[in-house]
Amino acid sequence: MKKGMPLLTACLLILLAVLPSAGAAQTQPTRLTLYEGPKTMRSSADARVSVNGYDLFVYDVMVNHEHIWNANTQPVTTPMTYFDFEGTARIRVEMPGLPQAVESAVVQPYACGITPEVEGGAVTFTITEPGQYTVVFNGSVNKALHLFANPLETDVPDPDDPNVFWIGPGEWTMDAIALTDNQTLYLSGGAVLHSIISIANASNVRICGRGLIDGSDYPAWNQPGSYARVPIDVNHSKNVTVEGIGIVNANCWNFNSYSSRNVTVDNVKIISGRQNGDGFTLQSCTDHVIANSFARTWDDSLVIKNYSGSTKGITFRNMQVWTDLAQSMEIGYETDKGLTLDPEISDVLFEDITVLYNFHKPVLSIHNSDDAYVHDIVYRNITVENAFMQGDNGNNKELIEMTLQNSAWSTVRDEFGSIDRVLIDGLTVIHTLEDKVPRSRMSGVGEENRITNVTLRNVSILGKPITTLKDLKLSTDEYCDGIVIE
Amino acid sequence: MKRILSVILAALLLTVHCLAIGEETADLETIVTIVTAPEQTKAERPPCFPDPTADFVPLPETENLALNKTVISGAHTDVYVDRNVNDGKTDTYWESKGFPAEITFDLAGEYSVSTVAVCLNPSSIWEPRTQEIAVQVSLDGEHFTEVAAPEKYQFDAATGNRIRIDFDAAQAAWVKVVFTLNSSSRTGGAQAAEICIYE
Structure with missing residues (x-):
């Protein structure tokens, strides 16, 4: 009896601990x-x-x-x-x-x-x-x-504030909306807005609400007579917040930020099925946090490029991604489209990312297709629920791909850059095509243009820990150094 | 004794489990807010963005003599070719490669002209800018006379992103529009979605 008493006491304590919380859930209305x-x-x-x-x-x-x-x-x-x-x-x-x-x-x-x-x-x-x-x-x-x-919504802007544009529920259309300094656009839940929003050379701008920006009125950008109408386009701006809304049926990229800084995106949902429908795409940006958001896309889902200057300080956190075409987390291919001096992409963090499906090209990719120095890139706690890369005619089927080669998107063709200090800490792949471990690939291009210091740890594929590069099916060439898996 | 304890433990766990199930199946007390939609029969312009067209710079209602006529210019930027400048659409545009930028229209006949309008895309995403523009006319396509000296014009979406240059009527078979400045930070050239010429 004495032997069993602690167990009984423990059970009673568990019950006492659980009862109040169960009761509280019933009394607190939804x-x-x-x-x-x-x-x-x-x-x-x-x-x-x-x-x-x-x-x-x-x-x-x-x-x-x-x-x-x-x-x-x-x-x-x-x-x-x-x-x-x-x-x-x-x-x-x-x-x-x-x-x-x-x-x-x-x-x-x-x-x-x-x-x-x-x-x-x-x-x-x-x-x-x-x-x-x-x-x-x-x-x-x-x-x-x-x-x-x-x-539930919080911090809803005041509709009587002269700096607030308030769009209520209903279906709305206008050619374009340009937001300037200190302006807020509120798009109410129940609103469907056929338009595009431009934030150019502006600061302290906010877009919020629960409504949808819907591009279905416009033919795909590459069709005759059409052109790209990016639903949210942030250009040379700072201190911008976008939260809560949805973006659907865009006729090109969905959320674009270009040469901007201090941009925060929270709980934004993108669903796209048309040509070049990239999700969150950032070019030459600094200090961006894209968090708690969703992207189902028919082109790269989370994208970093250099179009005019360097990229630094980008975080994607707690994101869900479904990539029907191209890559889920892509750095590149353009890393120096603006032909700038000493271009870099650095201090990038992908953290707590769940890839629901990845159907086409690599899940994690750095394609340094120009001459940038790409360094200090961290992927932490990445879960790929369905890694179903079918590739292009047998190519581009990798799980992880890092390369320094020229591509169709190269601007600088006679010089190359490098990739250094990459950490992949926590990569779990649950399902794959035919239950096989997908290939991965890293390749440099010369003695001065190498991929160095890439560390992988806590990698698990199909329920099995991966502790060797061979088990990862990772191929490297002679221009890769310091590629380790722990 | 172990058996008794096991039974007690099982009962306790079952009780906790049932509480959880009971919570799921009970009617959920819910406070609902329903945001209702307005009566509409078609998509409308959001009321917070009044229609600005009433404030647009007015253009003559006479024939646009430049429309679809032969046009000649120097180098253009990217895909923004000169034929966009008189195709009747303000969502296509011409952009020169640098300054000065000249664009010349063959009117295919002699006319008395007194107004040239330069239009950009009226969309508000075209931020305000200033362009410096002059107008010259010719009867032979070789010898041009200036009818409007270079002057800075303000393009603003609030007024339709368009300006008009009025001058004393002059006979012309050719009209040359000369750009020498564009304040936009996005380009190093002249920009025009449409250039219209009127009697």
Whole structure:
């Protein structure tokens, strides 16, 4: 008896500890903010979604399942919806747009630990934390539902402030919006704005809200008579904040920052299925933090380039990425497009990144295709749920790729740069094509143009720790030094 | 004794588990805010951005003599060729490579001209800029006479990103527009989406 008493006492303590929290969850009501869709639009016929019994407006947004470049590609649609909440949200999904009744469903990211119930073709599950959730049905990415469960809004700007442009719910269109110093654009949940937003030579600018910027009015940028209309274009600006909104159906890149500094992006959701639909793309920028955001793209998802000067101090943190075409985390190819003196890309951090799917080219890539010195690049806690690189005719299928070669995007063709001090600390790959470890590749170009001091640690692929370069299937050439795995 | 303890432990764990299940299946007390959409039949211009066209610089309502006529210029920047300057579209433009930049129109006939308008894309993403512009006319395409001396003109989206140069009527079969300055930091050349010539 004496022997068993500590165990009994421990159990009682566990019960006492759990009871109050369980009771508190029941007494604290859930707070929901729902947004009607514009009266000019219809909720998707492909998906019906409710939260705690309240129907949500579901948008059909462009995505693309063609995992190879096609200048005249035709996107398809997938359902997307959003709401704000605090507490407990019971989600119910029906998918009349699928060719077959739903028999199974998976909620991603896997790390959220949600096992949905499927009964009578309906999927139900509960979430208690705001976040970006994707539901995949019947083992196929076709018509995957993107569900953006935002936190309740805070710090909503004053609509009577003369420096605030307030766009309420509804469908809106105008050619373009230019924001200048100290201006705020609020895009309410329920708003669909067909326009582009330019922030040029400006400071202290904010874009916020829950609404959508929708580029579906414009043909793809490369089609006759069309041109690139970047939904959010930050150019030579500083102290810019973009938060909460969604960007869908863009006809080119989605979020662009060029030669700007002190830019913060938080909880911005991008879904894109058209030509050159890069997600968050930063050229020659300094001190940017892109966090808590989502990018499903038909071109590189998270991108750093040098177009006019160097890049320094870029952080991508707590991001979800779904890359239907090209690379998920790309540095390059252009690293000195502006032909500047001593170009560098340095102090870059990719942290807590979940790649839901990567279908085409490498997941982690540094393509130093000009003459920049690329150094001090850190990838920390990267999870690749589905590394399905099909490549281009057998090439570009790597998991990790770092190169110094010329490419179609090179501006400097007779000189090369280098890559130095790269740390990959925590890389977990859960599923791969045919359950095989994908190849990886590093190659320099000469004695003065090398890849040096690359450290990999805590790498796991298909549930197995990878502790040798051979197990990683990493090929290097004679111009790589100090490539180690721990 | 171990068995008894095991039973107690199992019961406690079951109780905790049931509490969790009960929480999931109970009606969730929910405070809902629904943000409603306005009645609309089509996409509209956001009210916070009033239509600026009423403040645009007015252009003559007579025929634009430059439209689709032969145009001659020097080097251009990138893809911004001179034929964009009289194609009737303000979302295409010509951009010279450096200064001075001359662009000449063959009117394919002799006219009495008194106004030249230079237009940029009216979109507000074209930030305000100043261009210095002069106008010359000719009857033979070789000997030109200045009818409007170089002057700085302010382009602003608030007034349509367009300016007009009015001068004493002059006979012309050729019109040359000469740019000598552009204050925009984005270019080192002249820019024009449309150049229009009127009697």
